[in-house]
Amino acid sequence: MHTALQTLTELIHSGGRIVVLTGAGISAESGIPTFRGPDGYWTVGSTVYRPQDLATWRTFASDPRLVWPWYIWRREVCLESEPNDAHLALVQLEEHLGNRLTLVTQNVDGLHHRAGSSLNRTMEIHGNINFFRCAQGCEPRRPCPNLPHVRDDPTFHESWKDTLTCRQCSGWMRPHVLWFDEYYDEELYRFESAIRATENADALIVVGTTGTTSLPAHMLAIAQHKGMVLVDINPAPNPFAEAATQTQGGWLRSSATAGMTAIMSAANL
Ligand SMILES: [Zn+2]
Helix, strand or coil, X not given: CCCHHHHHXXXXXXXXXXXXXXXXXXXXXXXXXXXXXXXXXXXXCCEEECHHHHCCHHHHHHCHHHHHHHHHHHHHHHHHCCCCHHHHHHHHHHHHHHHHEEEEECCCCCHHHHHCCCCCCEEECCEEEEEEEECCCCCCCEEXXXXXXXXXXXXXXXXXXXXXXXXXXXCEEEEEECCCCCCCCHHHHCHHHHHHHHHCCCEEEEECCCCCCHHHHHHHHHHXXXXXXXXXXXXXXXXXXXXXXXCCCEEECCCHHHHHHHHHHHCCC
């Protein structure tokens, strides 16, 4: 019987194109919380803000001094974490496959870049917390410098204002992340490129995501429509796992690091 690992090994060594979609599960093994639930709650005085309150254009536009300290704190959490073996395996896979690999990530923590995945072949469809850009769009994204900050302090420090001001229009810079009340696009988040890569792929490997946002669901629909090989790496049952068992791929019921290590070792990479 053909297993998911055998199928992938053959594709890897016979010119196949592979898209890998990663989500919170791969970052969790580096100690990064999802920030979407209670881990992302933010207390200012007696008010507790939820991530879906803070991560919106609407809130930022009305009160950037509320939103920025939350991002500065989140960025610190991300910078204190290190890429894990699953991130490193994807770097190795890219070294072997070159342009036959496209990495699509929902994570904004920047760990794929820090591990060594190339900017060119990595589509950060929700952005990257290590970058910022002009809120009005006149200055493209650039790396956000470190801002002196006391951990968990929700206060906005006016000494940050210069750094967070656009050099062109003197308006606010904003985090380079997709907010709840915003839409995917190509220019900022490479939405079309992610779709196109999926349409042209022979296999889709899904690592640590349950696909609750619309792009992963769309990628799954493309994979099913085209009868692609689908491999899901996830310790818990989810829609990708179920769909994967109906293809020549399958469900690797494991953590991101164990699953990616198994793929690399089966392919002798
Ligand atoms: Zn500007």
